[in-house]
Amino acid sequence: MEVYKIKGGNRLKGNIKVSGAKNSAVALIPATILADSPVTIDGLPEISDVLTLKLLMEEIGGTVTFENGKMTVDPTNMEAMPLPNGNVKKMRASYYLMGAMLGRFKRAVVGLPGGCFLGPRPIDQHIKGFEALGAKVTNEHGAIYLRADELKGAKIYLDVASVGATINIMLAAVRAKGQTIIENAAKEPEIVDVATLLSNMGAKIKGAGTSVIRIDGVDELHGAQHTVIPDRIEAATYMIMAAAIGDGIQVDNVIPFHLEAVTAKLREMGVKVQEDEESIFIPKSETLHAVDVKTLVYPGLATDIQQPLCVLMTQAEGSSKVTDTIYSARFKHIDELRRMNAVARVEGNTAILTGPTTLHGSTVTASDLRAGAALVIAGLLAEGETEIHDIYHVERGYSDIVEKLNALGAEIRKETITPASAN
Numbered sequence: 467m468e469v470y471k472i473k474g475g476n477r478l479k480g481n482i483k484v485s486g487a488k489n490s491a492v493a494l495i496p497a498t499i500l501a502d503s504p505v506t507i508d509g510l511p512e513i514s515d516v517l518t519l520k521l522l523m524e525e526i527g528g529t530v531t532f533e534n535g536k537m538t539v540d541p542t543n544m545e546a547m548p549l550p551n552g553n554v555k556k557m558r559a560s561y562y563l564m565g566a567m568l569g570r571f572k573r574a575v576v577g578l579p580g581g582c583f584l585g586p587r588p589i590d591q592h593i594k595g596f597e598a599l600g601a602k603v604t605n606e607h608g609a610i611y612l613r614a615d616e617l618k619g620a621k622i623y624l625d626v627a628s629v630g631a632t633i634n635i636m637l638a639a640v641r642a643k644g645q646t647i648i649e650n651a652a653k654e655p656e657i658v659d660v661a662t663l664l665s666n667m668g669a670k671i672k673g674a675g676t677s678v679i680r681i682d683g684v685d686e687l688h689g690a691q692h693t694v695i696p697d698r699i700e701a702a703t704y705m706i707m708a709a710a711i712g713d714g715i716q717v718d719n720v721i722p723f724h725l726e727a728v729t730a731k732l733r734e735m736g737v738k739v740q741e742d743e744e745s746i747f748i749p750k751s752e753t754l755h756a757v758d759v760k761t762l763v764y765p766g767l768a769t770d771i772q773q774p775l776c777v778l779m780t781q782a783e784g785s786s787k788v789t790d791t792i793y794s795a796r797f798k799h800i801d802e803l804r805r806m807n808a809v810a811r812v813e814g815n816t817a818i819l820t821g822p823t824t825l826h827g828s829t830v831t832a833s834d835l836r837a838g839a840a841l842v843i844a845g846l847l848a849e850g851e852t853e854i855h856d857i858y859h860v861e862r863g864y865s866d867i868v869e870k871l872n873a874l875g876a877e878i879r880k881e882t883i884t885p886a887s888a889n
């Protein structure tokens with residue numbers, strides 16, 4: 467089993483470069499299925515979700531090259547191979563194969579997705595959208611079967627502004643006959659990024675990034691070239707880390723506009739965030755103040771940032787409250803932080819953390835991706851050594867995290883331990 471071992475307490479300093487956005491990358495790659503010639507995507511993060519999608523593209527007959535963050539997918543010989551199990555279960559965003567394969571082949575069989583367990587994560591809005599476009603959708607033995615004689619544009623109102631449903635419906639609708647209107651669409655920057663690639667492939671999409679998206683279906687989509695946007699969640703994680711244990715850290719390759727909610731919250735805590743065009747500098751923090759946080763859909767504070775932010779709250783004076791309105795049970799990191807001496811408790815969909823506290827190195831488990839990121843920051847802050855288990859979650863979302871942090875002066879290493887020594 468692979469674990470991270472972190473010797474805590476080192477102050478960190480220097481520049482750290484953010485990679486391409488995971489949540490864009492995992493939709494851009496399936497979007498290539500819709501083209502009739504090769505699509506190249508540049509700036510992709512080297513994370514396990516991207517490698518899993520590469521394998522899935524190959525499983526359905528795509529020819530894929532991936533080097534130095536640049537992936538070219540030739541979808542010409544792809545077929546509607548059923549994908550009920552295997553790689554689709556390793557990640558959440560394999561659900562985008564449903565929309566993309568339905569758009570191209572008018573049929574697909576895709577296993578229910580994996581990904582972070584954050585409490586229930588239904589996909590009813592995706593299915594409602596596919597059905598509105600004319601697909602018959604059934605759930606058989608844990609796989610979703612989709613079939614349509616033809617896809618027809620429709621007006622679809624999303625009951626929740628879901629990122630996944632918005633993108634998935636967009637992927638199918640670009641090849642439907644006539645106009646599709648998605649109302650109460652999610653507005654996350656990753657949706658705009660996917661719409662940009664699809665438009666470059668010949669799709670007709672208006673309104674991505676607003677709550678009403680209009681799509682005029684086209685008969686074919688062609689190859690294109692695209693560079694993925696920077697990962698705003700990775701950037702926010704490193705901003706929080708910089709505020710917690712930095713002696714001056716510049717986070718490079720960011721779009722500061724995408725980070726406004728976290729920037730505002732850090733400033734409220736007393737952090738002096740300095741924005742430039744494509745970078746953000748965080749000087750050494752002075753006194754940190756407790757704050758209350760509520761996660762919301764974009765442009766509100768992302769639920770994915772809540773978990774790392776909890777660690778910073780252990781260093782702030784007073785009691786902070788974090789209410790997660792998107793995933794009410796996304797608090798498994800709190801138990802692990804308590805093992806590290808954090809003063810924290812969960813009441814319903816709210817965590818309450820009181821600081822400042824000295825964190826103690828401990829053996830802890832990453833229950834999901836951002837819980838893992840939170841524990842890495844906690845380990846960097848803690849006195850003594852921290853050992854983090856189940857780091858495969860972290861590797862779904864953070865490209866080269868060990869190398870990036872060590873370059874700032876951290877002491878973190880990946881080690882393989884035997885299960886016996888894991889106890």
Ligand SMILES: CC(=O)N[C@H]1[C@@H](OP(=O)(O)OP(=O)(O)OC[C@H]2O[C@@H](n3ccc(=O)[nH]c3=O)[C@H](O)[C@@H]2O)O[C@H](CO)[C@@H](O)[C@@H]1O
Nearest residue numbers: 489559586587588589590591592626628629630631770792
């Ligand atoms: C691969 C990817 O992009 N993952 C992100 C995406 O996940 P994901 O796309 O799965 O999240 P959604 O935006 O769909 O979920 C938002 C909320 O809507 C609910 N819901 C969603 C779909 C549906 O059909 N029915 C339904 O009820 C969910 O349970 C959740 O409470 O957005 C989440 C919320 O910003 C982020 O935490 C994830 O990092």
Ligand SMILES: C=C(OP(=O)(O)O)C(=O)O
Nearest residue numbers: 558559581582770835836
């Ligand atoms: C929850 C996340 O990812 P996924 O939707 O891929 O599980 C995340 O990125 O924090």
